[in-house]
Structure formats: structure tokens, C-alpha cells
Amino acid sequence: VSDAIDAQGLQLQPVxxxxxxLIAPAGHPLAHRSRVYFAEALDEPFVSLAAGSALQDHIExxxxxxxxxxTLRIRMKTFEGLCEMVAHGVGxxxxPQRVASRYRRRHGYRTIALADDWAHRHLCLCFRDWKTLSSPMQSLLVHLGAKTGS
Structure with a gap:
């Protein structure tokens, strides 16, 4: 899960x-920018993930x-579908940056860094109590946490 959620009763280990x-069609006015604040794009139409997606809820x-x-033009079930619609100029x-990088060559859109602090998140594993985790699981979490610098 993202560290942006309220994980009531659970501990989050960043991994x-x-x-x-932000991704934009190649000819879009924001496409030449290297960085943009979310507020600068809010008057534009968007392609989003399906309703109920944790990421989409976070963005909204x-x-x-x-x-x-x-302003949502269409909701897509997959990241690839979302990226394809953006490339076709739908919005x-x-x-996530890794998703944008994966599909950019195939679909030809532009990737623009979001300057907002909330756009920098950590993905985490959740658990209730460190003491109840097996020794191998504790070792894995320590290793993964060390790799992210957390």
C-alpha cells in the first residue's frame, strides 16, 4: 500500500x-514542461483509473x-489503457513514474514531474506486530527498508 493511506492498527514498512x-499528449501545452504543480493542470480534462482505485481516490x-x-473524460481499468487514451489526446x-516509463515508448506521450510533495510517496508492506512476524519476514523487511533508505 502507499504510505498515503490510513492504516489503522497496522504498521507500515516502506519498501x-x-x-x-503527469502524462500528456505530445502536442499538449504542458508537454514541453519538465515540472508542473497539480493545480496548474486542474482545469484540463483527465483520463483516470476506475472508480474505487486507491490511487485514483488519492488523486481526486x-x-x-x-x-x-x-473533469474526467473516461475511466480505464488498467494503467496501459489510461496511457493509451492520454496518447490519443483524450486528456x-x-x-507512477515507473508505469509512465514502461508505456511511453509504445504510446508516445510526454512525462512531466509533479512538483507537489504528495506526489512523492512510499510503497509499504503492512503488518500488525513486528514480534509476531517470522524471523525470515523480519529479515526481508529490514533488507527492503535498507534498500529504500528508510
Whole structure:
């Protein structure tokens, strides 16, 4: 899970960094930018993930916090579908940087860094009590935490 969630009663162990980026069709006015604040894109139409997606809920929560609601043109079930719709000019999208990199060559959109602090997250493993984890699991979590610098 992302560290952005409320993990009531659970401990979160960061294991990977997760940076969110804005993706835009090649000809879009924001496409030439290297960095953008989310608020600068809020008047644009978006391609989003399906309703109920934790990432999509997170993005929409930040839009509301900025006093906007996203204008959604279409909701897609997969990241690849979202990236393809963005490349065809349907709207902008927000995806993890690794996802953007994976599909960029195939679909030809532009990737723009989101300058907002909330776009820099950690992916975490959850557990209730460190003492109840097996020794191999504790070792794995220590190793993964050390790799992310957490």
C-alpha cells in the first residue's frame, strides 16, 4: 500500500519509492514542461483509473483539497489503457513514474514531474506486530527498508 493511506492498527514498512507524474499528449501545452504543480493542470480534462482505485481516490482527494474536482473524460481499468487514451489526446493522466516509463515508448506521450510533495510517496508492506512476524519476514523487511533508505 502507499504510505498515503490510513492504516489503522497496522504498521507500515516502506519498501519502495513511488513518484507520481503527469502524462500528456505530445502536442499538449504542458508537454514541453519538465515540472508542473497539480493545480496548474486542474482545469484540463483527465483520463483516470476506475472508480474505487486507491490511487485514483488519492488523486481526486488532492483535487478537492485544491478546491476543484477533476473533469474526467473516461475511466480505464488498467494503467496501459489510461496511457493509451492520454496518447490519443483524450486528456491528461497521473500515474507512477515507473508505469509512465514502461508505456511511453509504445504510446508516445510526454512525462512531466509533479512538483507537489504528495506526489512523492512510499510503497509499504503492512503488518500488525513486528514480534509476531517470522524471523525470515523480519529479515526481508529490514533488507527492503535498507534498500529504500528508510
Amino acid at each position: 519502495a519509492k513511488d513518484r507520481l507524474v 482527494e488532492h483535487a478537492r483539497a485544491a478546491g476543484h474536482s477533476l 491528461l493522466g497521473i500515474v
